[in-house]
Amino acid sequence: MGIIDFRFRPNTKETLDGIGNSPMFSGLCDLINFPTMAAQSMDDIVADLKSHEVVKAVITGRDCETTYGAQSNNQSVLDFVDQYPDMFIGFAGVDPHKGMNGLRDLCTAVEKKGLKGAAIDPYLAKIYSNDAKYYPFYAKCCELDIPIIITTGPATLVPGAVMDHVAPRYIDFVARDFPELKIIVSHGGYPWISEMINVAQRNENVYVDLSEYERSPLSEAYIQAANTMISDKVLYASAHPFVDFKTALKTYAELPFTIEVREKIMYNNAAKVLGLPAPQ
Template identity: 35%
Template structure:
């Protein structure tokens, strides 16, 4: 397989040099991934684009992060990237889950004023699974705005409880309650990958992104799903800067996916799901 132009990375965040201070739980994950130096290294917007060019990534879906203690990457910080390079960065908003009314208003602002194309909430940061009542007003607003809800599934690489990342029953219940809501579960779902694949087959509105895992380590059942009945359901993601864009794409090439499947995985599915 030869990589085609137009790769879209469905999950990334800025490298602003503040991760160790503001997200201390991720330090071990970065160290195990060989990216510990990026915890304290700030990459400029221009340098980030250079890394994308080197890897062949057309668009990086850049996510804001908020946790109970405060903002890590604000929606306005993400907007600085999308304004500087509107053809290269796509904003993914987040909100303060603990303030329901303000969260709904912030989501609407992020989409209508800042141009964000999705909402992402990382459940382990809040210790609340996605079927918790605090999420539900946001799901209604996502449907109204016509944007996907993105979340993390599977165990947590950071040393935090993993229960919130179980696809069944939590994400299953959300999809049943909101069949109109487009959902993208990031990080594959390991060790519940079969559950995640089952949900993506069961629910037309559920998709999977492969962020936080090098392609060499994609589970066999996920690769089978991608190659067959799930070819419209799986999106490429890196979790940049945890994983190198260039290394991820080199390893995708080594998977030798059929060209039509690779095109859907690397960009086609993301364009459709996020309306790019």
């Protein structure tokens, strides 16, 4: 069976340098001694993915120019997708503080440049996920019929970030107000594990990836829930290059999922979100 990786960024030299030198993540990178892998050419990266049965990988853009002065990397996402359209699926990063200009940029990225979704980082925008500034973007995603990734997690050593901005309880409001919007919560809403499980379970339109937190304290609840109450909601995501995708695949091979649930997590649930065919 093929695998869909819902959070992947190619480990080219430009990407690794960009992450390591960013005003948002330089402290985290120092803490974890990033990068832990060598830079590769795009041909080698794609060959590596294929050799491990990864058939599609979602690359998320990021735009936090207003709050952190970091230029949007949406163009690099477009470049990756243009080079390998059969492998990569691009999501456009959104800066909610850009208002109508940001909405126009999202429309152009989807309607004219072929990106397939949107991505937001509320802790980098320094507002809650249910802030009014996001609502025009959620409505536009519904109009364009595209999913949106909401990046969560503890925002370790990110200057000026407030962890509460990405608590799942606020995503619950968004799911209620936009029932047509497919929402993928990246990084599992950690550390609010039980809260995230319930938000995914109670809202038909909420999905979750557990990237980077599959073996964190109390993460056993994620696995229990994936095997029972949210088996149709969990998506495999490696968070490469913060986590080498080969390491992530090994982790998922070892986690105690049932065979049926493993197939859902590694391909079927993501295929449903992305409108891709079921495996033959």
